[in-house]
Amino acid sequence: MEKIKKTARWMERAMNLLFLVCGLLTMLFVVLITIFLLISGIPAIRDIGLGDFLFGKVWASTSAKPSYGILPFILTSVYGTLGAILIGVPIGLLCAIFLAKMSPKKVSSAVRNVVDLLAGIPSVVYGLVGMIIIVPCVREIFHLPDGANLFSAILVLAVMILPSVISVSETAIGAVPKEYEEASLALGATKTETVFKVVVPAAKSGIVTAVVLGIGRAVGEAMAVMMVAGNVANMPELFGSVRFLTTAVASEMSYSSGLQRQALFSIALVLFLFIMATTVPCRSAVSSSFRSRLASPISHLPSAAACMPELEPVGLYVTFISPCSSI
Numbered sequence: 001m002e003k004i005k006k007t008a009r010w011m012e013r014a015m016n017l018l019f020l021v022c023g024l025l026t027m028l029f030v031v032l033i034t035i036f037l038l039i040s041g042i043p044a045i046r047d048i049g050l051g052d053f054l055f056g057k058v059w060a061s062t063s064a065k066p067s068y069g070i071l072p073f074i075l076t077s078v079y080g081t082l083g084a085i086l087i088g089v090p091i092g093l094l095c096a097i098f099l100a101k102m103s104p105k106k107v108s109s110a111v112r113n114v115v116d117l118l119a120g121i122p123s124v125v126y127g128l129v130g131m132i133i134i135v136p137c138v139r140e141i142f143h144l145p146d147g148a149n150l151f152s153a154i155l156v157l158a159v160m161i162l163p164s165v166i167s168v169s170e171t172a173i174g175a176v177p178k179e180y181e182e183a184s185l186a187l188g189a190t191k192t193e194t195v196f197k198v199v200v201p202a203a204k205s206g207i208v209t210a211v212v213l214g215i216g217r218a219v220g221e222a223m224a225v226m227m228v229a230g231n232v233a234n235m236p237e238l239f240g241s242v243r244f245l246t247t248a249v250a251s252e253m254s255y256s257s258g259l260q261r262q263a264l265f266s267i268a269l270v271l272f273l274f275i276m277a278t279t280v281p282c283r284s285a286v287s288s289s290f291r292s293r294l295a296s297p298i299s300h301l302p303s304a305a306a307c308m309p310e311l312e313p314v315g316l317y318v319t320f321i322s323p324c325s326s327i
Helices: 002-048 050-055 071-102 105-120 123-141 150-160 162-174 178-186 191-202 204-220 223-228 245-255 258-295
Strands: none
Touching: 002 050, 002 258, 050 071, 050 258, 071 105, 071 150, 071 162, 071 191, 071 204, 071 245, 071 258, 105 162, 123 150, 123 223, 150 162, 150 204, 150 223, 162 204, 178 191, 191 204, 204 245, 204 258, 223 245, 245 258
16 A cells, blocks of 8 residues: 555656646747847847837838838738737627527537637638638729738738637636626526626636737738738738738748848847737736636626616515625
8 A cells, every 4th residue: 555655656746747847848948939039130130220120111121222121010910910809809709608608509519610610720721712702802892903901911810810719708708607697687687788797797807818819819920911911011001012020021031141031030029029018918917817806706796786777666675695695
Protein backbone atom coordinates (compact mmCIF):
# COMPACT_ATOMS: atom_id res chain seq x y z
CA MET A 1 0.00 0.00 0.00
CA GLU A 2 2.82 2.38 0.91
CA LYS A 3 4.52 1.62 -2.40
CA ILE A 4 1.35 2.52 -4.30
CA LYS A 5 1.07 5.84 -2.45
CA LYS A 6 4.71 6.63 -3.14
CA THR A 7 4.24 5.88 -6.84
CA ALA A 8 1.15 8.09 -6.92
CA ARG A 9 3.07 10.97 -5.32
CA TRP A 10 5.86 10.65 -7.89
CA MET A 11 3.32 10.59 -10.72
CA GLU A 12 1.65 13.70 -9.28
CA ARG A 13 4.97 15.52 -9.11
CA ALA A 14 5.87 14.45 -12.64
CA MET A 15 2.55 15.70 -14.01
CA ASN A 16 2.90 19.01 -12.14
CA LEU A 17 6.36 19.40 -13.62
CA LEU A 18 5.03 18.63 -17.11
CA PHE A 19 2.27 21.24 -16.74
CA LEU A 20 4.82 23.78 -15.50
CA VAL A 21 7.10 23.12 -18.46
CA CYS A 22 4.22 23.52 -20.93
CA GLY A 23 3.21 26.82 -19.34
CA LEU A 24 6.80 28.10 -19.39
CA LEU A 25 7.19 27.05 -23.03
CA THR A 26 4.14 29.12 -23.95
CA MET A 27 5.59 32.15 -22.21
CA LEU A 28 8.97 31.48 -23.83
CA PHE A 29 7.45 31.50 -27.32
CA VAL A 30 5.85 34.90 -26.70
CA VAL A 31 9.10 36.31 -25.29
CA LEU A 32 11.14 34.97 -28.23
CA ILE A 33 8.69 36.40 -30.78
CA THR A 34 8.78 39.76 -29.01
CA ILE A 35 12.58 39.83 -28.91
CA PHE A 36 12.84 38.82 -32.57
CA LEU A 37 10.43 41.54 -33.69
CA LEU A 38 12.20 44.16 -31.59
CA ILE A 39 15.62 43.23 -32.95
CA SER A 40 14.37 43.07 -36.55
CA GLY A 41 12.05 46.07 -36.50
CA ILE A 42 13.82 48.75 -34.49
CA PRO A 43 16.72 49.37 -36.96
CA ALA A 44 14.34 50.47 -39.76
CA ILE A 45 12.40 52.74 -37.40
CA ARG A 46 15.69 54.29 -36.29
CA ASP A 47 16.81 54.87 -39.90
CA ILE A 48 13.46 56.17 -41.18
CA GLY A 49 12.43 58.09 -38.07
CA LEU A 50 9.57 57.16 -35.76
CA GLY A 51 7.38 60.09 -36.80
CA ASP A 52 7.91 59.61 -40.52
CA PHE A 53 7.32 55.87 -40.18
CA LEU A 54 4.13 55.97 -38.11
CA PHE A 55 2.57 59.15 -39.48
CA GLY A 56 3.84 59.25 -43.03
CA LYS A 57 1.04 59.05 -45.60
CA VAL A 58 3.04 57.65 -48.52
CA TRP A 59 4.35 54.11 -48.88
CA ALA A 60 6.57 53.77 -51.93
CA SER A 61 9.15 51.17 -50.99
CA THR A 62 10.30 50.41 -54.56
CA SER A 63 10.51 53.91 -56.03
CA ALA A 64 13.73 55.79 -56.82
CA LYS A 65 13.22 57.85 -53.67
CA PRO A 66 11.57 55.34 -51.32
CA SER A 67 9.08 56.45 -48.69
CA TYR A 68 8.02 54.30 -45.76
CA GLY A 69 4.94 55.88 -44.18
CA ILE A 70 2.52 53.33 -42.74
CA LEU A 71 -0.29 55.61 -41.53
CA PRO A 72 -2.60 54.37 -44.34
CA PHE A 73 -2.02 50.78 -43.21
CA ILE A 74 -2.69 51.59 -39.56
CA LEU A 75 -5.90 53.51 -40.26
CA THR A 76 -7.11 50.85 -42.69
CA SER A 77 -6.58 48.09 -40.11
CA VAL A 78 -8.38 50.14 -37.44
CA TYR A 79 -11.34 51.02 -39.68
CA GLY A 80 -11.59 47.50 -41.08
CA THR A 81 -11.56 45.93 -37.63
CA LEU A 82 -14.12 48.37 -36.24
CA GLY A 83 -16.40 47.83 -39.22
CA ALA A 84 -16.17 44.05 -38.90
CA ILE A 85 -16.92 44.25 -35.17
CA LEU A 86 -19.90 46.57 -35.70
CA ILE A 87 -21.41 44.16 -38.22
CA GLY A 88 -20.27 40.79 -36.90
CA VAL A 89 -20.73 41.14 -33.13
CA PRO A 90 -24.48 41.98 -33.11
CA ILE A 91 -25.21 39.17 -35.58
CA GLY A 92 -23.03 36.72 -33.65
CA LEU A 93 -24.48 37.70 -30.27
CA LEU A 94 -28.07 37.37 -31.46
CA CYS A 95 -27.24 34.01 -33.02
CA ALA A 96 -25.66 32.87 -29.73
CA ILE A 97 -28.76 33.95 -27.81
CA PHE A 98 -30.93 32.04 -30.27
CA LEU A 99 -28.84 28.88 -29.91
CA ALA A 100 -28.59 29.05 -26.12
CA LYS A 101 -32.11 30.14 -25.16
CA MET A 102 -34.57 30.22 -28.03
CA SER A 103 -34.05 27.47 -30.58
CA PRO A 104 -35.31 23.86 -30.50
CA LYS A 105 -32.62 21.24 -29.92
CA LYS A 106 -32.65 19.92 -33.49
CA VAL A 107 -32.35 23.40 -34.96
CA SER A 108 -29.60 24.45 -32.56
CA SER A 109 -27.65 21.29 -33.35
CA ALA A 110 -27.82 21.98 -37.08
CA VAL A 111 -26.82 25.64 -36.64
CA ARG A 112 -23.88 24.67 -34.41
CA ASN A 113 -22.63 22.33 -37.10
CA VAL A 114 -22.76 25.18 -39.61
CA VAL A 115 -20.89 27.48 -37.19
CA ASP A 116 -18.22 24.83 -36.67
CA LEU A 117 -17.92 24.49 -40.44
CA LEU A 118 -17.44 28.25 -40.78
CA ALA A 119 -14.64 28.08 -38.23
CA GLY A 120 -12.86 25.38 -40.23
CA ILE A 121 -12.99 27.06 -43.65
CA PRO A 122 -9.52 28.27 -44.72
CA SER A 123 -8.92 31.99 -45.14
CA VAL A 124 -8.15 31.64 -48.82
CA VAL A 125 -11.62 30.16 -49.39
CA TYR A 126 -13.22 33.16 -47.71
CA GLY A 127 -11.13 35.40 -49.93
CA LEU A 128 -12.05 33.43 -53.05
CA VAL A 129 -15.77 33.59 -52.26
CA GLY A 130 -15.47 37.30 -51.49
CA MET A 131 -13.61 37.95 -54.73
CA ILE A 132 -16.16 36.04 -56.84
CA ILE A 133 -19.39 37.08 -55.08
CA ILE A 134 -18.97 40.09 -52.75
CA VAL A 135 -16.65 42.19 -54.92
CA PRO A 136 -18.91 42.05 -58.05
CA CYS A 137 -22.02 42.66 -55.94
CA VAL A 138 -20.47 45.74 -54.29
CA ARG A 139 -19.39 47.03 -57.70
CA GLU A 140 -22.87 46.62 -59.18
CA ILE A 141 -24.90 47.83 -56.18
CA PHE A 142 -22.87 51.00 -55.57
CA HIS A 143 -21.99 51.60 -59.26
CA LEU A 144 -18.24 51.56 -58.68
CA PRO A 145 -15.45 51.00 -61.19
CA ASP A 146 -13.97 48.36 -58.89
CA GLY A 147 -15.57 46.44 -56.03
CA ALA A 148 -12.27 45.52 -54.34
CA ASN A 149 -12.29 48.05 -51.52
CA LEU A 150 -12.47 48.54 -47.76
CA PHE A 151 -16.21 47.85 -47.63
CA SER A 152 -15.78 44.43 -49.25
CA ALA A 153 -12.98 43.61 -46.80
CA ILE A 154 -15.21 44.60 -43.87
CA LEU A 155 -17.96 42.26 -45.08
CA VAL A 156 -15.55 39.35 -45.42
CA LEU A 157 -14.00 40.00 -41.99
CA ALA A 158 -17.46 40.26 -40.41
CA VAL A 159 -18.28 36.76 -41.67
CA MET A 160 -14.91 35.40 -40.57
CA ILE A 161 -15.28 36.54 -36.94
CA LEU A 162 -18.76 35.03 -36.58
CA PRO A 163 -17.65 31.54 -35.42
CA SER A 164 -15.52 32.94 -32.57
CA VAL A 165 -18.20 35.36 -31.42
CA ILE A 166 -21.02 32.81 -31.62
CA SER A 167 -19.21 29.92 -29.92
CA VAL A 168 -17.76 31.86 -26.99
CA SER A 169 -20.91 33.94 -26.44
CA GLU A 170 -23.13 30.86 -26.49
CA THR A 171 -20.92 29.15 -23.91
CA ALA A 172 -21.01 32.23 -21.68
CA ILE A 173 -24.79 32.60 -21.96
CA GLY A 174 -25.34 28.90 -21.32
CA ALA A 175 -23.22 29.11 -18.15
CA VAL A 176 -25.55 31.65 -16.48
CA PRO A 177 -27.35 29.86 -13.60
CA LYS A 178 -30.96 28.93 -14.27
CA GLU A 179 -31.96 30.53 -10.97
CA TYR A 180 -31.40 33.99 -12.47
CA GLU A 181 -33.91 33.32 -15.24
CA GLU A 182 -36.41 31.72 -12.87
CA ALA A 183 -36.24 34.71 -10.54
CA SER A 184 -36.82 37.14 -13.40
CA LEU A 185 -39.71 35.13 -14.86
CA ALA A 186 -41.30 34.82 -11.41
CA LEU A 187 -41.24 38.60 -11.12
CA GLY A 188 -43.37 38.84 -14.26
CA ALA A 189 -40.74 39.52 -16.92
CA THR A 190 -41.16 38.00 -20.35
CA LYS A 191 -38.71 35.55 -21.87
CA THR A 192 -37.17 38.25 -24.07
CA GLU A 193 -36.85 40.71 -21.18
CA THR A 194 -35.20 38.02 -19.08
CA VAL A 195 -32.67 37.22 -21.78
CA PHE A 196 -31.64 40.80 -22.50
CA LYS A 197 -31.93 42.27 -18.98
CA VAL A 198 -30.69 39.37 -16.86
CA VAL A 199 -28.91 36.66 -18.84
CA VAL A 200 -26.85 38.83 -21.20
CA PRO A 201 -25.61 41.21 -18.45
CA ALA A 202 -24.67 38.21 -16.31
CA ALA A 203 -22.66 36.77 -19.22
CA LYS A 204 -20.97 40.03 -20.21
CA SER A 205 -17.46 38.88 -19.28
CA GLY A 206 -17.70 35.93 -21.67
CA ILE A 207 -19.22 38.13 -24.37
CA VAL A 208 -16.35 40.61 -24.03
CA THR A 209 -13.95 37.69 -24.43
CA ALA A 210 -15.76 36.75 -27.65
CA VAL A 211 -15.36 40.30 -28.94
CA VAL A 212 -11.63 40.23 -28.08
CA LEU A 213 -11.21 37.00 -30.04
CA GLY A 214 -13.08 38.56 -32.94
CA ILE A 215 -10.78 41.59 -32.87
CA GLY A 216 -7.74 39.33 -32.92
CA ARG A 217 -9.09 37.40 -35.89
CA ALA A 218 -9.94 40.55 -37.83
CA VAL A 219 -6.65 42.33 -37.15
CA GLY A 220 -4.50 39.32 -37.98
CA GLU A 221 -6.20 38.25 -41.21
CA ALA A 222 -4.12 38.65 -44.37
CA MET A 223 -4.95 36.30 -47.24
CA ALA A 224 -8.69 36.88 -47.47
CA VAL A 225 -8.28 40.65 -47.06
CA MET A 226 -5.60 40.78 -49.74
CA MET A 227 -7.99 39.21 -52.26
CA VAL A 228 -10.90 41.63 -51.71
CA ALA A 229 -9.43 44.95 -50.54
CA GLY A 230 -7.53 45.95 -53.68
CA ASN A 231 -4.11 45.88 -51.96
CA VAL A 232 -3.20 49.49 -52.83
CA ALA A 233 -1.41 51.75 -50.34
CA ASN A 234 -4.03 54.53 -50.21
CA MET A 235 -5.43 56.48 -47.31
CA PRO A 236 -8.55 54.57 -46.27
CA GLU A 237 -11.89 55.31 -47.92
CA LEU A 238 -14.95 53.11 -47.60
CA PHE A 239 -15.15 52.45 -51.33
CA GLY A 240 -11.46 52.85 -52.13
CA SER A 241 -8.81 50.20 -52.64
CA VAL A 242 -6.71 49.85 -49.50
CA ARG A 243 -3.95 47.80 -47.89
CA PHE A 244 -3.93 46.46 -44.33
CA LEU A 245 -0.91 46.03 -42.06
CA THR A 246 -0.97 42.29 -42.59
CA THR A 247 -1.29 42.49 -46.37
CA ALA A 248 1.55 45.02 -46.56
CA VAL A 249 3.90 42.45 -45.03
CA ALA A 250 2.55 39.49 -47.00
CA SER A 251 2.56 41.20 -50.39
CA GLU A 252 6.14 42.53 -50.35
CA MET A 253 8.14 40.15 -48.18
CA SER A 254 8.94 37.74 -51.02
CA TYR A 255 10.94 40.29 -53.06
CA SER A 256 12.09 42.73 -50.37
CA SER A 257 15.67 43.46 -49.39
CA GLY A 258 17.69 45.99 -47.42
CA LEU A 259 15.77 48.80 -45.74
CA GLN A 260 12.51 47.70 -47.37
CA ARG A 261 12.75 44.30 -45.68
CA GLN A 262 13.61 45.89 -42.36
CA ALA A 263 10.61 48.21 -42.74
CA LEU A 264 8.36 45.18 -43.24
CA PHE A 265 9.64 43.72 -39.97
CA SER A 266 8.87 47.10 -38.39
CA ILE A 267 5.30 46.83 -39.70
CA ALA A 268 5.09 43.39 -38.10
CA LEU A 269 6.27 44.91 -34.83
CA VAL A 270 3.60 47.63 -35.05
CA LEU A 271 0.98 44.98 -35.80
CA PHE A 272 2.13 42.95 -32.80
CA LEU A 273 1.95 45.97 -30.49
CA PHE A 274 -1.42 46.93 -31.98
CA ILE A 275 -2.88 43.51 -31.18
CA MET A 276 -1.41 43.62 -27.68
CA ALA A 277 -2.86 47.09 -27.11
CA THR A 278 -6.36 45.97 -28.12
CA THR A 279 -6.54 42.56 -26.46
CA VAL A 280 -4.59 42.85 -23.21
CA PRO A 281 -6.68 45.71 -21.70
CA CYS A 282 -9.90 43.91 -22.62
CA ARG A 283 -8.72 40.67 -21.04
CA SER A 284 -7.60 42.53 -17.93
CA ALA A 285 -11.01 44.17 -17.65
CA VAL A 286 -12.71 40.79 -18.02
CA SER A 287 -10.48 39.25 -15.33
CA SER A 288 -11.11 42.10 -12.88
CA SER A 289 -14.84 41.91 -13.55
CA PHE A 290 -14.80 38.16 -12.93
CA ARG A 291 -12.91 38.59 -9.65
CA SER A 292 -15.38 41.22 -8.48
CA ARG A 293 -18.27 38.89 -9.31
CA LEU A 294 -16.67 36.13 -7.25
CA ALA A 295 -16.25 38.54 -4.35
CA SER A 296 -19.87 39.70 -4.58
CA PRO A 297 -21.97 37.23 -6.62
CA ILE A 298 -25.20 39.21 -6.26
CA SER A 299 -24.05 42.77 -6.92
CA HIS A 300 -23.52 42.30 -10.66
CA LEU A 301 -27.13 41.30 -11.29
CA PRO A 302 -29.69 43.82 -12.56
CA SER A 303 -32.18 45.02 -10.02
CA ALA A 304 -35.49 43.22 -9.78
CA ALA A 305 -37.33 46.39 -10.73
CA ALA A 306 -35.49 46.55 -14.03
CA CYS A 307 -36.77 43.09 -14.94
CA MET A 308 -40.42 43.74 -14.00
CA PRO A 309 -42.91 45.11 -16.50
CA GLU A 310 -45.31 47.79 -15.34
CA LEU A 311 -48.30 45.96 -13.82
CA GLU A 312 -51.58 47.30 -12.54
CA PRO A 313 -52.58 46.12 -9.05
CA VAL A 314 -55.16 43.35 -9.25
CA GLY A 315 -55.88 42.84 -5.57
CA LEU A 316 -53.58 39.82 -5.20
CA TYR A 317 -50.77 39.62 -2.71
CA VAL A 318 -47.87 37.56 -3.98
CA THR A 319 -45.08 36.37 -1.74
CA PHE A 320 -41.92 35.70 -3.71
CA ILE A 321 -38.72 34.22 -2.36
CA SER A 322 -35.87 34.62 -4.83
CA PRO A 323 -33.84 31.49 -5.51
CA CYS A 324 -30.82 33.79 -5.56
CA SER A 325 -31.24 34.47 -1.83
CA SER A 326 -29.51 31.20 -1.03
CA ILE A 327 -26.27 32.32 -2.72
